[in-house]
């Protein structure tokens with residue numbers, strides 16, 4: 154980066170971008186913001202990030218405000234299948250490129266006109282985690298006929314969580330696992346999460362796998378093999 | 388007819404007291420005094436400034452102007468603590484008791500006897516509370532009863548017992564008979580007589596002239612923040628007094 | 640008969656009855672009696688005091704006639720300070736006292752704002768709840784900070800804050816009990832307790848009787864702040880890190896625990912026994928229902944229902960005994 158500073162004009166000199174996310178009270182977005190700022194620094198452009206505290210209406214307002222500022226591009230977290238269809242079309246019509254990040258419309262390009270999507274496929278992420286976990290377990294000789302999968306989620310009902318668990322279920326089907334349950338992890342506060350999960354694992358000793366979808370530190374309870382997968386990355 | 392002022396006999400003397408509440412001129416230079424062992428009836432229409440005057444004496448409000456002398460000495464009363472230290476006790480219009488607390492905790496509120504490390508001497512509190520109530524002729528089942536379970540008259544009894552117990556030199560009674568049944572009113576008037584027998588001075592505010600005429604030795608009538616009349620009981624009949632109150636309210 | 644009446648005249652009796660019923664029901668009906676299994680008891684005892692200790696303070700404050708919603712932010716704030724001090728090379732004990740001090744100061748600020756502006760503390764502390772969380776997010780950049788190396792497992796401070804007395808009893812329970820006893824003495828036997836009750840029950844009367852009600856309220860806010868500081872250190876040591884999401888939602892859970900324990904929302908009524916039981920009841924409902932294999936998504940509904948039923952029950956008992 155130091156050497157680049159002397160180069161005649163950085164690649165994105167003078168450009169302005171905006172990141173419209175649903176994020177809020179969650180350390181995850183602090184990391185994303187830092188990454189965006191580092192990238193902007195390196196490329197010589199400017200970037201601002203919007204947080205909406207998981208409030209869809211507020212996030213829509215943030216997008217409208219971002220469009221009004223006429224940036225050179227907007228990266229949007231498309232965390233709803235219908236709410237973003239028209240706003241994205243409008244922005245594109247106004248000549249502002251919009252791409253999806255972090256979450257995409259579940260129907261991909263067919264569901265939303267965004268120029269492209271950068272990030273993982275939630276369904277595929279769930280599927281891959283499931284495959285990896287069950288493969289390891291199979292090698293260890295775990296009996297799948299009575300296996301039970303617990304899936305604690307941090308935000309019950311959130312789009313990405315539902316899609317991810319669909320992926321996990323696809324992997325389960327391949328290994329012939331039939332029993333699973335999505336559970337309310339109780340939010341982001343770790344004592345609550347720990348209390349919920351501990352109680353659940355004690356009550357459901359048949360739980361063979363626990364695939365956690367929260368930011369709380371992994372919890373080690375010696376039940377079967379309880380593997381906690383942190384499913385968080387762009 | 389004007390009452391003659393012999394200063395060295397006064398327990399309380401308030402001189403030229405003025406008080407503003409924002410733009411409301413509540414007291415417009417009031418002189419007031421109370422002799423040792425005397426009971427004064429403080430009368431006047433709603434909003435005349437009676438409560439404001441005695442709340443200045445009890446440290447609840449601070450006057451904007453004027454001096455207060457207590458027991459012959461000039462004093463500055465900035466808070467209820469100051470007033471209580473001097474021996475001024477109030478039985479407020481708005482109930483000076485905490486309804487959900489026990490009788491004994493109410494009687495010793497703010498002046499709890501302690502055994503050490505601030506731990507209350509509960510046994511002493513209970514015994515002395517029951518004794519204080521008995522002296523007033525009130526027999527209650529237990530010092531642990533919450534005050535809210537008592538009748539209106541009994542509640543005033545608790546407040547008055549508290550004043551007597553702490554050897555008040557001046558007791559202020561702000562409408563102690565309001566909203567009470569006839570039987571309860573008689574009880575309370577009996578409590579006030581006990582205050583008189585103890586030789587304690589008192590100020591009795593009320594809208595009921597029958598109640599105050601039986602008991603007070605002198606009457607002060609206020610209207611619109613001013614003192615209008617100051618008469619001894621022997622100089623007026625109940626009817627005269629009633630006329631005085633109505634007339635003062637009508638003047639200019 | 641008379642004995643029964645007397646029993647019910649204590650507000651916390653209903654909480655006690657429900658508490659004992661819950662314990663008995665859960666002990667009998669959970670599969671394999673897992674509720675009274677040592678692993679469950681130890682897990683409960685390790686986790687509930689994080690909120691429980693704060694609820695004890697909130698109870699005292701509610702008796703005094705005020706609320707503190709800012710605990711949800713004061714806790715992670717103190718936790719951040721604690722982690723920062725250790726990273727700056729102070730010993731865990733020094734960092735701990737700094738965290739308590741910061742808690743006390745934040746409580747003092749809540750108290751002064753509430754008393755001076757004469758606004759309802761529900762509003763003032765809602766303000767500080769959001770304010771301190773914002774400051775915390777900016778200052779910490781929301782980045783988690785590991786403190787495991789400063790308080791490794793088995794170190795004196797770790798044992799003191801997150802160790803185990805034996806297989807059944809984690810040290811957190813002992814702390815909870817100690818604070819309950821201290822606050823119980825303060826509330827029921829110390830003269831300051833009488834000032835707290837009087838201030839909450841009839842502030843004018845308390846003021847007229849020479850009690851400095853403003854000061855009493857400020858001190859109660861500070862008690863809550865210090866307990867937040869303590870709980871912050873306890874939780875951080877157990878987790879081995881600071882995380883910006885610590886304490887989220889504690890404000891209403893603490894109030895709900897106090898209400899279940901028979902504390903009045905209007906001040907002047909409540910007892911340490913009740914608050915103690917209330918702080919235990921919520922985690923037990925949560926834990927017991929999951930153990931009975933009730934779908935986890937329904938748990939919130941049960942706790943909400945329990946809170947409302949307790950308020951109704953307490954109001955009913957209040958009317959009966961009057």
Ligand SMILES: Nc1ncnc2c1ncn2[C@@H]1O[C@H](COP(=O)(O)OP(=O)(O)OP(=O)(O)O)[C@@H](O)[C@H]1O
Nearest residue numbers: 408409411413431432433434435436437438439440
């Ligand atoms: N705290 C206050 N703030 C503003 N105005 C006040 C306050 N207290 C009293 N006042 C005003 O001062 C005036 C005198 O009121 P005060 O309560 O002394 O009357 P009072 O003679 O006791 O009447 P009542 O017989 O109705 O009790 C009234 O106009 C009242 O509205």
Ligand SMILES: [Mg+2]
Nearest residue numbers: 437438439480
């Ligand atoms: Mg009045």
